[in-house]
Amino acid sequence: MHFFVPKDDNFDISNHSKTSPPTTNLYGLPNQYKLEKKVAPISTYPIADFLAGIRAGNRSILAKAITCIESKKEEDKAFAKALINACLPNSGNAKKIGITGAPGVGKSTFIETLGVQLLTQGHRVAVLAIDPSSQSSGGSILGDKTRMAQLAAQSEAFVRPSAAGETLGGVARKTREAIVLCEAAGYDIIFVETVGVGQSEVAVHSMVDCFVLLLLPGAGDELQGIKRGIVEMANFLCIHKADGTRLPLAKEAQRAYRSALHYFPTPTHGWQPEVWHCSSTAKEGITDFWERISQYFEHLTKSGFLLQNRQEQALYWLEQTIEQELKQKFYRHPSVASNWEATKAVVLAKSLSPFDAAEQLLAIAFPSLDKKK
Incomplete structure (x- = not known):
């Protein structure tokens, strides 16, 4: 499939020649992806085509890719992860x-x-x-x-x-x-x-x-x-x-x-x-x-500090992401949510220390980790 770059970046990836683009949808991709009344989700496009547009320096495609990164839809998140990994070598x-x-x-x-x-x-x-x-x-x-x-x-x-x-x-x-x-x-x-x-x-x-x-x-x-x-x-x-x-x-x-x-x-x-x-x-x-x-x-x-610093930053974001994901998974756990108010009550009543209460909730959310103590 040809990847057409809209507007001022009028470029056909397939043959590297200037060409008149066809009518495109809001994402700057061929109309075969456009639904009758609405534009198809970003995640329905082949990653290879998005990657080609990004590497060609097309701003419209780049903007849509970032929009996908910002999306809270699960299908867009999966698409964004794959796209980021594909872009890492560049x-x-x-x-x-x-x-x-x-x-x-x-x-x-x-x-x-x-x-x-x-x-x-x-x-x-x-x-x-x-x-x-x-x-x-x-x-x-x-x-x-x-x-x-x-x-x-x-x-x-x-x-x-x-x-x-x-x-x-x-x-x-x-x-x-x-x-x-x-x-x-x-x-x-x-x-x-x-x-x-x-x-x-x-x-x-x-x-x-x-x-x-x-x-x-x-x-x-x-x-x-x-x-x-x-x-x-x-x-x-x-x-x-x-x-x-x-x-x-x-x-x-x-x-x-x-x-x-x-x-x-x-x-x-x-x-x-x-x-x-x-x-x-x-x-x-x-x-x-x-x-x-x-x-x-x-x-x-x-x-050599430029490379060293970038490597340290990559590991920092690895650790930060793990911490953020674990925190989100903890609070989204059904048993944690159902016991949250009761746990706060016993802590405020001084029936249980905040530290012990936290460990009990963590054991509920991550039982496999608790067994390895």
Whole structure:
């Protein structure tokens, strides 16, 4: 079967020649898969065709593949797992950069300005977002493509909003899987933007090679209020919006942060975190900052830490996924659910310790493990 790529990526996989595409369904696949009144589920398409579209760099197919990853339908989950495994051999070639900072610091503007510049250098840029939005709002407040309209409009760029209505663990896992798909699609630079609320920084740090913390001009209270853990994770601190009357404040903040970083231990990879300042609106300092980031990647590659860190991240996500899956299976167990309220009651009545109660419920959910003690 021929895999037709829709819209601007008008390409026929079978003969590598330009061709006029047939009328396609919403997934950009031939109409033989389209039902009379609705589009067939993503999971009904052959994985080989989806894989061909992703490897061809088709953004429409890539977006639909990520939608499948985000789906809660069991058939889509099975399809997504198979697709991720098929894409793994084509992953690992991109530079993954996490961007964090408080709301209003200009993360999206920074990414868009740098991203557009990188496109002119022949790079292909993807932008993903980590935003564990609330279940009640049902929507993501970060990653809206309209905030990066110029970048999203470029044929060699891909901007993807965060999955809405997800917990941090769910969003983080799906973002990591989306990274694999983006790498398989040929994007060699991937930005992961975080809302900057605390735990999301840890999630982003565990899936990128370089972590950038954006800050606003001005030292003093901001320097004292920043969380030490976030600073320790950062490879680069960058004072953003350093232009006009804010430039002197930015330089002052830069000196203050540089002084403060002397009290932090040297990272295991040997690269001491650096402090820069730049302005996306004035387009000043962006080029020099990127050159330094490129030198950082060269250092990681030569030292062997880039590969080592990626291997450690893979094992981290292995352990995290096991913990999350076990927790979900535990609470979904019928006997656990039926005994949950009674267990809480005896614990609150001090008839049973929380530790003993937990062990009893675990024995109910996982009896085979309990027998091996």
